[in-house]
Amino acid sequence: MADTLLPIPQVPEGLREAAQRGILIPFIGAGVSRLAGCPDWAQFADGALKWLINNGKFSYAQLDQIGHLNPRVKLSLARGLERDNGVSIDFQKLLHPTSRGENAMGIRLYNSLFKLGKTFVTTNYDEWLDERVPQASLSAVPAAEPKDVSVVASMRVVYKVEDLLPALLSDPNTVIHLHGSLRDPAGMILTTQDYVRHYANDRAVDDRTKENRVLTFLDYLFTNKAVLFIGYGLDELEILEYVILKARRPSPPRPKETKHYIIQGFFSHQRELLRGLQSYYLDCGIHLIPFLRDNKNWEQLLEVLEDFALRVPASEPLVLQKAQEMENLLNG
Numbered sequence: 001m002a003d004t005l006l007p008i009p010q011v012p013e014g015l016r017e018a019a020q021r022g023i024l025i026p027f028i029g030a031g032v033s034r035l036a037g038c039p040d041w042a043q044f045a046d047g048a049l050k051w052l053i054n055n056g057k058f059s060y061a062q063l064d065q066i067g068h069l070n071p072r073v074k075l076s077l078a079r080g081l082e083r084d085n086g087v088s089i090d091f092q093k094l095l096h097p098t099s100r101g102e103n104a105m106g107i108r109l110y111n112s113l114f115k116l117g118k119t120f121v122t123t124n125y126d127e128w129l130d131e132r133v134p135q136a137s138l139s140a141v142p143a144a145e146p147k148d149v150s151v152v153a154s155m156r157v158v159y160k161v162e163d164l165l166p167a168l169l170s171d172p173n174t175v176i177h178l179h180g181s182l183r184d185p186a187g188m189i190l191t192t193q194d195y196v197r198h199y200a201n202d203r204a205v206d207d208r209t210k211e212n213r214v215l216t217f218l219d220y221l222f223t224n225k226a227v228l229f230i231g232y233g234l235d236e237l238e239i240l241e242y243v244i245l246k247a248r249r250p251s252p253p254r255p256k257e258t259k260h261y262i263i264q265g266f267f268s269h270q271r272e273l274l275r276g277l278q279s280y281y282l283d284c285g286i287h288l289i290p291f292l293r294d295n296k297n298w299e300q301l302l303e304v305l306e307d308f309a310l311r312v313p314a315s316e317p318l319v320l321q322k323a324q325e326m327e328n329l330l331n332g
Helices: 013-021 030-035 041-054 060-065 071-085 091-095 104-116 166-170 192-198 213-224 234-245 268-283 297-311 319-331
Strands: 024-028 119-122 156-158 174-177 226-230 260-266 286-292
Touching (some): 030 104, 030 234, 030 297, 041 091, 071 192, 104 297
Parallel strands (some): 024 119, 226 260
């Protein structure tokens, strides 16, 4: 309940059941990558403009004039300057200012996520989910041959709209970048115009050429899987609304077959905010799992994920579940 705010929250029984059935899909937002050393939205937008300054395509005087603008507006300006000047902003360097292999917290954080899920959906552009960087062993007994923590295990990375197929959600070792990836910076969903196009409500049952595959994919995800949103704070609420609300079919209403969840942190003095958000998310069919930020702020999320990874590790989908999903795909 909203009055219960602990550093490590209880695992809802529905979430535990979804993990055991193998239908739990972690849905990862910017709050997770920030803990792993990636910039927040404001830093990302300013970083793009500063790259243009360093390359003689913008100035600090101009940056000062637009300092009050929303990060997405700044990114729209940066995109326009890219296009007008025929340059390409180094988004790789902006999102990964240091090597992932040297980021102990990031490795620890994402190793917990890889225990929680086998298939991931993310609105992030960064590469943290694209490869599993092994965590150094904490054993007191040295291994005969020291483990090379630089070795990475690659995931199947999907980031193009035309490749967004519902069947991907049953493929293990797969990450779906809903808003694009560093592998194709030009295709990243950054600006308001990008979002409007990406989530355009132009569903067409009888004309596959006009189908919005993003909405079809999300519709299947929320209907057939249990989604656990992680890393979505108030700063990402706009993005979350695009993902959740735009995916809904206006009619006919359908009973919810699965329950969805969101993990969010709160300070002890934010109980009223917590209650308000709890009601808001319930209207969207999402159960809020709050944790207390008082002692460790957002780093508390790391301990929450490590605890959940131990208590509800990912399982393979049950045979009956796979059969049901196959039937849904054939009848969809």
